[in-house]
Amino acid sequence: MAINIQMPALSPTMEEGSLAKWLVKEGDTVKSGDLLAEIETDKATMEFEAVDEGVIASIEVPEGTDGVKVGTVIATLKVEGEEDAAPAPKAEAPKAEAPKADSTPKAEAAPTPAQAPKADPVPAKAASMGDRVKASPLARRLAEASGVDLTTVQGSGPNGRIVKADLDGAKPARAAEAPTVAAAPAAATPAPAAAHAPVAAQDFGIPHEAVKLSNMRKTIARRLTESKQTIPHIYLTVDIRLDKLLKLRGELNAGLGGRGVKLSVNDLLIKALAASLLQVPACNVQFAGDTLLKFQRADISVAVSIPSGLITPIITDAGSKGVATISAEMKDLASRAKDGKLKPEEYQGGTASISNMGMFGIKQFEAVINPPQAMIMAIGAGEKRPYIVDDALGIATVMNATGSFDHRAIDGADGAKLMAAFKDLIENPLAMLA
Known part of the structure; x- marks a missing residue:
């Protein structure tokens, strides 16, 4: 069977x-x-x-x-015991055309592209003689489309069955016998979609390469277009001092070195965002038509750049996890994301997102909300800046953080409270470890 x-x-x-x-x-x-x-x-x-x-x-x-x-x-x-199925009979169409091939002058044999494939005498002869050609359905379709006579092809499949690979290099039967017939469809076929693109490119005179979009890139385009068209974004930006956070990170890494753990700044920022959402639950929500979903935990989607686009693996319940656990999970998720090995539940969901472009030297940007979430935090680069420290001008390591909020679900005042909580936790990082 x-x-x-x-x-x-x-x-x-x-x-x-x-x-x-x-x-x-x-x-x-x-x-x-x-x-x-x-x-x-x-x-x-x-x-x-x-x-x-x-x-x-x-x-x-x-x-x-x-x-x-x-x-x-x-x-x-x-499966075991199944016999090769006989090919579907295709004698009727060639027989219907056979009289035309014998009685119609050659100049009129292919007045339209649709008739040209049917005017092949070799397949018609094979069918009328009852010859049985063993070939897979795919090989038959490809042979018919390219004009290859299957009776001239040696099969490499089971019991000599012709498979797709056997057609590589096979020459169309009608190419040598009726070049004028083969040329007619090429001239008459409009193929507007295929012809239009290169013509437009030549008009502009710009060398280019047409790259087919991956499913991921298509999804990114669709979802971000949907986000900007349907979600009213509100953006709130704060300056945040990083000196205490950087000092704490160094101390933690020194203590955790024996466990093979090395915390990144991003690991601490994930923890800070999760803790901020728990402090300001009005921002840990999702707009759902006539319903507002209020989440009881903070699952943070983390933007990770991979060769085919962008993916957001999720640190589940990041608010209740230690930074060492967050760091280990993030390294594992990022590694498997780049290999395309994430399970759907590891990147679908999340209550809020964080996107860090500081490693690229970007000072500040406004991220697009990842629907159906209601907020995303955009992190810029930390850099030494003149800064007022204890009422005196000094030098501090400062970064910009910009929150993008869905104004349908989150009021500006609540968004401001979240940004203040996020800033306070980073400037006083021991509080997020309590």
């Missing part, structure tokens, strides 16, 4: 994905637990395992295909 292998739902919200890479080929024998493919969702690339044992009979969706809906048949598996 044949078993359909379908595009899996790798997260509760997944509706479609990209078939990034096949890890098997037609004719391979697989067993339960073997890796079949890599599926790219909007946030990660995840491995898809086989459930049943058998032979990969056909691959229906080629690797690199985007927008494959959940439930779509992507391959078929032949």
